[in-house]
Amino acid sequence: MTNEFEILKPGKLLLASANLLDPNFKRTVLLMCEHNEEGSIGFILNKPMEFKVCEAISGFDEIDEPLHMGGPVQVDTVHVLHTRGDVIDGAVEVIPGLFWGGDKEQLSYLINTGVIKASEVRFFLGYAGWSAGQLEAEFEEGSWYTADASSEQVFTDEYERMWSRSVRSKGGEYCYVANSPELPGMN
Known part of the structure; x- marks a missing residue:
């Protein structure tokens, strides 16, 4: 499998490799929202x-x-991904049509008045965070794959199959990884 850390950037999906056994990230699909020198x-x-x-x-x-x-960082904080950056001040566009954050009071008002629908937002407790160089090191160890993100993936409710579908969509040898059992020794 190719080393993909050079394409790591906001708007990419991080797919946990089958070797990543950390319970916080085992078979997870993450949306990268920020990646810089910090x-x-x-x-x-x-x-x-x-x-x-x-x-x-x-x-x-x-x-x-x-x-x-x-994610496991600052689990006492609330974050939101949404499709309504056109009406929420301070929202940051992650991919075309998908935004992170913004004014939460404004968001609450717009939801409660029906301007924004529940299907256009997703709320998170905490986040996944890496210090400078940490994520690149995990890539070099083979802990992550990348894929392109879409709004549909963010707002799907097919959680159980999201990881295997995302890995399989990469094609080739990734199809074998996507179909591997969680505990091969128990197979």
Whole structure:
């Protein structure tokens, strides 16, 4: 498999390699939102939590969708990915039509007044973060693959199959990886 860290940038998916056994990241799909000389930030897309946004975050009573575990860093913080950067101040475009963050009070107001639909936002507790050079080192160790991201992947609710589908979409030898059992010794 090719060494892909040279294409690491915001808007890419990070796919945990089958060798990455850290329980925080095992078979995860992350969206990279920031990558620069100071470090990297991303959000795990396929770890929904058992409680809903409306149960956990005040001001978002209309969001009857799962809250997601964004990563193991600062799990007391809330982050949002959305498609409405056209109406939310301070939002950062990650890929065309997909935005990170912005004014949360404005977001709450726009959701509660029906301007923004629940299907256009995804909430995360915490984030995945790496210090300068840390993610590149993990790439060199073979811990991650990359793939292009799309809004559809961010907003899908097919969490169980997201990792295998994303890895398989890379084609070739990745198809074998995508079909490998989680615990080969138990096969």
